[in-house]
Amino acid sequence: xxxxxxxxxxxxxxxxxxxxxxxxxxxxxxxxxxxxxxxxxxxxxxxxxxxxxxxxxxxxxxxxxxxxxxxxxxxxxxxxxxxxxxxxxxxxxxxxxxxxxxxxxxxxxxxxxxxxxxxxxxxxxxxxxxxxxxxxxxxxxxxxxxxxxxxxxxxxxxxxxxxxxxxxxxxxxxxxxxxxxxxxxxxxxxxxxxxxxxxxxxxxxxxxxxxxxxxxxxxxxxxxxxxxxxxxxxxxxxxxxxxxxxxxxxxxxxxxxxxxxxxxxxxxxxxxxxxxxxxxxxxxxxxxxxxxxxxxxxxxxxxxxxxxxxxxxxxxxxxxxxxxxxxxxxxxxxxxxxxxxxxxxxxxxxxxxxxxxxxxxxxxxxxxxxxxxxxxxxxxxxxxxxxxxxxxxxxxxxxxxxxxxxxx
Numbered sequence: 267x268x269x270x271x272x273x274x275x276x277x278x279x280x281x282x283x284x285x286x287x288x289x290x291x292x293x294x295x296x297x298x299x300x301x302x303x304x305x306x307x308x309x310x311x312x313x314x315x316x317x318x319x320x321x322x323x324x325x326x327x328x329x330x331x332x333x334x335x336x337x338x339x340x341x342x343x344x345x346x347x348x349x350x351x352x353x354x355x356x357x358x359x360x361x362x363x364x365x366x367x368x369x370x371x372x373x374x375x376x377x378x379x380x381x382x383x384x385x386x387x388x389x390x391x392x393x394x395x396x397x398x399x400x401x402x403x404x405x406x407x408x409x410x411x412x413x414x415x416x417x418x419x420x421x422x423x424x425x426x427x428x429x430x431x432x433x434x435x436x437x438x439x440x441x442x443x444x445x446x447x448x449x450x451x452x453x454x455x456x457x458x459x460x461x462x463x464x465x466x467x468x469x470x471x472x473x474x475x476x477x478x479x480x481x482x483x484x485x486x487x488x489x490x491x492x493x494x495x496x497x498x499x500x501x502x503x504x505x506x507x508x509x510x511x512x513x514x515x516x517x518x519x520x521x522x523x524x525x526x527x528x529x530x531x532x533x534x535x536x537x538x539x540x541x542x543x544x545x546x547x548x549x550x551x552x553x554x555x556x557x558x559x560x561x562x563x564x565x566x567x568x569x570x571x572x573x574x575x576x577x578x579x580x581x582x583x584x585x586x587x588x589x590x591x592x593x594x595x596x597x598x599x600x601x602x603x604x605x606x607x608x609x610x611x612x613x614x615x616x617x618x619x620x621x622x623x624x625x626x627x628x629x630x631x632x633x634x635x636x637x638x639x640x641x642x643x644x645x646x647x648x649x650x651x652x653x654x655x656x657x658x659x660x661x662x663x664x665x666x667x668x669x670x671x672x673x674x
Contacts, residue, residue: 304669305335310406313398313660314458314598314638315359318670319406322367322377333390336363338672340383347386353670354383358557358592359600361385364399368412373436374429375414376407382557385592393555394477394503395432397601401466401660403428404439405448409664418446433476435502438469450663457639458573458598463661470605473502474653477558481652483545487615491540497616498545501609501645501653503602504559506541507617508534510588517565517586520573520637521595524588534561534590560603562589567623570635573597578640584611585621586635599636605656608632608643613651 308319318339325332337343340361341352354361363381371377380399382391404426407413413426421444428437442449442464452464474481478500488495497507510517515530524531538561542554567583589596589603596603610618611632627633631642644657 300674302671302673304671307339307668307670308406308664309353309666310364310399310402310662310664311459312396312400312402312662313456313601315362315396315398316355316665317362317364317396317399317402318353319364319366319402321410321412322365322379325365335672336381336383336390337388339363339670342383343386343388345386349385354385356385357597358382358385358594359398359596359598362396362399364396364403364406366403366407366410366412368414369427369429371429371436374427376403376412376426377429377431378403378437379431382592384556389556391556391558392432394558394560395430395435395602397468397470397502397603397605397658398660400428400430400437400468400601401439402662402664403437404466405441405450405662405664408441408443409447418443421445424448433473433503435473435476436471438467438471440467440469441465448662450661452661454659454661456661457636457641459661463663466660466662468601468658468660470502470656470658472652472654473605473656474609475500476502477504478545478547481609482613483547487613487619488617489544491537491544494537495617496537496541497610497618498541498559499606499610499613499616499618500545500559502605502656503600504542504545504547505603505606505610506538506559506561507564507587507607507610508537508561509617509621510563510565513563515563517563517588518568518570518635519588519595520571521597524595531590531593531595534563535593537561538590557592560589560591560600560606562587562603562607564607564618564621566621567635572636573638576639578635582627582633583635583640584623584627584633585618588637596637598638599634599641601658601660604634604636604641604643605645605658607634608645608656608658609653612645612647612653 340354341349365379454465565586
């Protein structure tokens with residue numbers, strides 16, 4: 267009788283043995299014996315961005331050593347553009363670092379420095395702020411007990427005054443708390459983010475001239491650069507606005523559609539660099555910061571299809587914008603760019619103001635259409651025509667806390 271399947275006689279059949287291991291046959295690798303180092307860190311979503319958050323006290327003082335750590339943590343540079351070896355995700359809105367510490371500024375509770383990390387290049391950029399990640403700074407600082415005199419015993423609303431060291435702007439962040447920590451539960455919706463969260467109010471105080479010293483850095487609401495009309499405005503962060511019609515492009519294009527128009531993206535980068543020089547942010551021949559100024563395509567309000575597949579009716583929008591960040595079409599809108607758009611809408615003669623519909627959709631607010639939906643921004647102007655305060659609403663969520671690893 268033949269043996270049953272998988273009988274001992276079959277299982278005991280001779281097998282070939284692996285040859286003896288030889289170090290000469292080992293995979294090629296760098297010759298180093300140093301073990302991984304670790305640093306306390308948190309991983310947060312702020313608005314439509316994500317970043318790794320560090321306390322300044324946990325980082326080395328040397329800027330070059332910090333840069334080395336940041337690049338490894340995020341996974342850059344990556345010639346494949348995916349950042350698989352770190353916490354980045356291959357797009358600029360997810361390739362970010364934030365540094366927080368108690369503030370020495372008399373009008374602030376904490377200092378916050380934003381660091382943008384290149385994806386395919388080893389760039390570490392501190393030229394501008396990330397407004398979306400600004401939403402996470404107040405809750406992070408509150409949870410870490412960095413706020414002197416804060417009451418952690420009640421479930422009241424907390425306000426944290428944040429000094430953004432990149433721009434010098436003070437940001438007042440107000441949010442609900444529960445059991446001594448920032449609450450993340452709520453019903454506020456941020457278009458482009460799944461689910462709901464606790465509403466965070468961000469007031470950017472006197473944000474005009476954040477990098478250039480002037481709300482209108484060129485002194486004019488409209489300039490002509492290389493034959494194209496643009497508006498250069500600096501509120502919360504410097505931005506350049508250009509009409510979609512002047513580029514012969516549909517202002518409601520979604521990011522993948524925009525990516526297919528490489529000639530348009532190249533033209534936008536040329537205008538961005540020319541605008542940076544016109545605003546005095548760099549000299550001819552000098553490199554232009556990677557993500558500052560930002561450039562946006564502006565169109566009058568029109569019904570637009572967004573990334574979720576939903577169509578937003580024209581009656582719900584005041585205008586439509588598409589921003590480019592690090593030469594990539596943004597999937598939503600950078601908050602500093604949204605704030606700047608809101609301020610530009612209040613300045614007579616700018617391209618943004620010219621594109622506005624008649625009466626605003628929501629009184630006192632500017633409702634901006636972007637690839638993931640819409641956002642409302644308020645900009646309050648003083649009697650001299652300067653921005654007194656620019657306000658936006660976001661949510662944030664702590665995703666992870668622990669140790670992040672890097673090599674010497």
